[in-house]
Amino acid sequence: MPRPRSLTQDQLAAGALAVIDRDGLAALSMRTVAKELGMSPMGLYRYVSDRDELEELVVEHVLGSVDAGTPTTATSWQERIEIMAGRLRDGVIAHPEAIPLTVLHRHRSLAGLRWSETVLGILTEAGIDGRRRVVALRALHGYVTGAIQLEHLGPLAGEGTAAIAALPAAGFPHLTETARSAGEVGPDEEFFGGLRLLLRGLTGEPSP
């Protein structure tokens, strides 16, 4: 009966994401998104009740691009989880400026839940259940979230590492030495290396 809506929520999210990708997260505002979509600032409030809800839409859009289907090419469950983690990382990193939003709203996102469901399936298939499975999922979730942020806030090859290498060696002997060998470690080695530590800890008997 009513007049049809002129915008889908996904178009709204895409517009907001375009602003973020182009001008950075700080440039995200109701006004800039409205301008991006060619409408008046207040018009957005017909689609979201809040700036917060707009941010959630953006995150849903980003995470919605992540393939949540169970990987079929992998030979081991560990490999399947690595693929899932890699997909999530790829999806998030595709919009680096939006990472703080993605982290903030991930737990309320349906697409995020679909990812978790698949990972839980893999864990279950590996014989992990009960509270051990709860801990495993949360650990994976926490690691992936934290590692992505670290990678974005202070890449190993970035200026942060250079600044650390320039610290007084007397006060920070290990840190300065480690910073020098940090340049050899690429982002993939860092991310999947850490992930494999977790997976190795997850393999075998519950309590060593």
Next chain:
Amino acid sequence: MPRPRSLTQDQLAAGALAVIDRDGLAALSMRTVAKELGMSPMGLYRYVSDRDELEELVVEHVLGSVDAGTPTTATSWQERIEIMAGRLRDGVIAHPEAIPLTVLHRHRSLAGLRWSETVLGILTEAGIDGRRRVVALRALHGYVTGAIQLEHLGPLAGEGTAAIAALPAAGFPHLTETARSAGEVGPDEEFFGGLRLLLRGLTGEPSP
């Protein structure tokens, strides 16, 4: 020669933190902090050049409360790392509203570097070196950061878990089942359980 400064940077940070703890992170503004300290809004700019710098001071203050000394009571290096992680978590969680700031500015904090230095010492003592040590430190850092955020954004015992348990079981069979057993897992079991997975993966041969 000049007139003495009436405030230390630490007092400034403490004032800002008081605002955050009392009224939430959203209430943090140059004006509210100035009021807290009994000075005019613009007065703050004699101590910091920027709101960003004020936030860094807050983080330095929070992380400065974390004991970075090598633990002496622990019997194994794994235990020592657990103690270090626990100290960091305790320090950060003492100011839950400031967690987003802590995560955002941690990599530029001197107190954060001291923590890393100690952890690196423990890793070195455990016979871990080279790029393996780089990966280990980043993984620990990433896990601790991510886990703390998870714990704060969506505690296992919170409404998020309840919402997941109420999802349609047809679409999310594992998630709904896991959510029901998630209530039994306390925050400490979650945090240290995940950490032990990492440490177990770190123990033994580099590549299994």
Next chain:
DNA sequence: GACCGTAGGCGTACGGCGTACTCCTACAGC
């Protein structure tokens, strides 16, 4: 004791933010 440079302190002002509110127009089904 005079002077000078810096910090302290206060007030004003600008442009941008989220968002509440109002008023009018255009369309789809009864």
Next chain:
DNA sequence: GCTGTAGGAGTACGCCGTACGCCTACGGTC
């Protein structure tokens, strides 16, 4: 053709960060 909803625009309020200017208070050097 009437009605209800969406579209669209405009105004306004109270925040925000912060640039700028103008006096005052103090601790050195002379």
